[in-house]
Amino acid sequence: MSFSPKFAILGSGSIGTYIGAYLVKAGYPVVFVGRERLKQEIQLFGLGISDYKGNSFTLAPSQVRYVTDIKEAKDSNVFLITVKSKDTIEAGKSIRSLFSPEELSKIIVVSFQNGVRNSKELASILPELDDRNLAGMVPFNVVAKGKGQFHQGTSGELVVKSNEFGNKIHSCLRKAGLPSIVHKNMEGVLWGKLLFNLNNSLNALAGIPLREELSQRTYRKILASMILEGLEILKHSGIQPASAGKMIPWLAPIILKxxxxxxxxxxxxxxxxxxxxxxxxxxxxxxxxxxxxxxxxGEIVRLADEIGHKAPINRKIASLIAEAESGSGRSHYDAEALSNLLGII
Incomplete structure (x- = not known):
């Protein structure tokens, strides 16, 4: 039986809108589900997609079906979840509200989110999906530049769980011009990506572009220490991170130093x-x-608490982000100040 995907992007912010735009360009039916602010922006400007290689294309407002109510995605059979991890459970519940149990057993859901728990959380809400509940991973960064412009600033291949359904999604992504691979050990891939994603918080505290941050060896030493601490905690927890493409977790600290x-x-x-x-x-x-x-x-800190590890570096970084988020602390630190604060020589 032929596979005729109709995509819904739940949480169409930077990543979701970027992926969805490629699917639209390839001719797939796509409905973007997101916030009213972005809906209005796209209705006014359309979508402009660009990347670090200099590639770009545009979609006119009439080509983009952007909605704010998931009920308008009822005709979709593939749901790409790109909401923030804290909203995963709600996303699962919203999908459940659309379909009967029999209908749920015929759709595919892919989690393209940060973190390691999303696919399991979706399974707890949508057990009917079984092998159609696919863990996925997005390695690259997308920045929303305003006026409907989205820019991919780093390289990398999308990763989807390797099974009958994941292979179909992989084929669609490749057809759409999105670099994609499949992998059997998605739990290991997600933990591996999380180690690299520890730089998200460091970059936020640095307050400068990624390339500028990584050009400073002191920032790189901080990141290396964060990853090494994470690797140690994962080892004691019996978790083995896996590499995907050129992302090799255990080599990263050596290269960064x-x-x-x-x-x-x-x-x-x-x-x-x-x-x-x-x-x-x-x-x-x-x-x-x-x-x-x-x-x-926070996932590293959670594991550390379970095994009695202090995780001083990642714990302090998490605390500094929480302070910046609440407005009670500084939002930016230069490399030397942050290194001294963390006790990294």
Whole structure:
């Protein structure tokens, strides 16, 4: 039986809108479900998509079906979840409200979110999905530039769980021009990505573009210490992070500590970062939104508490983000000040 996907993007912010735009361009039916502010922006300006390679395309407002009510996605059979991790349960409940149990057994759901628990949380709400509930991973960064413009600032391939249904989604993504791979060990991939994503909080505290941050060896040493601490805690917890593409967690601390000239040579062959790229957590702080710190560094701290590890570095970083988020602390730290605060030499 042929597969005729009709996509719904739940939580169409930066990542969801970017992925959805490619699917629209490829001719797939897509409904974007998100906030009224972005709906109005796209109705006025359309969508402009660009990336670090210099590629770009535009979609006219008439080409983008952007709605604020999930009921308008009733005709969809593939749901890409790109909401913040704190909203995963609600997203699952909203999907359940659309369909009967029999109908639920025929749709596919893919979690393209930060964190490691989203697919399991969706399974608790939507057990009928079974193998159609797919963990996914987005390695690259997308910045919303305003006026319907979305820019991919870093390289990387989307990852989807390898099974009958994941392979179908992978095929659609590739057809749409989105780099994509499948992987059997998605739990390991998600933990591996989380270790790299510890830089989200560091970049937010640095308050500068990613490339500028990583060009400073002191910031890189801080990130290396964060990842090493995470690797130690994962090891004691019996969790083995997996690499996906060129993202190799256990090599990262070694590469980050290299002198500048060696770091740039090695890193440039692994990841491309343009001058506009910033982390999603910086973007959240900048716009006064709740961050995902509890689903990133907070996951490391949660595991540390379970095994009796102090996790001083990630715990302090999480605390600094919480203070910046509440307005009770500083929002930006230069490399030396932050290094001294964390006790990293």
């Amino acid at each position: 290299l002198p500048d000239f060696l770091f740039f040579k090695v890193a440039s062959s692994m990841v491309k970062i343009d001058p506009e790229a910033r982390s999603s957590m910086w973007e959240d702080l900048h716009h006064g939104r709740t961050t995902e710190i509890s689903y990133l560094n």
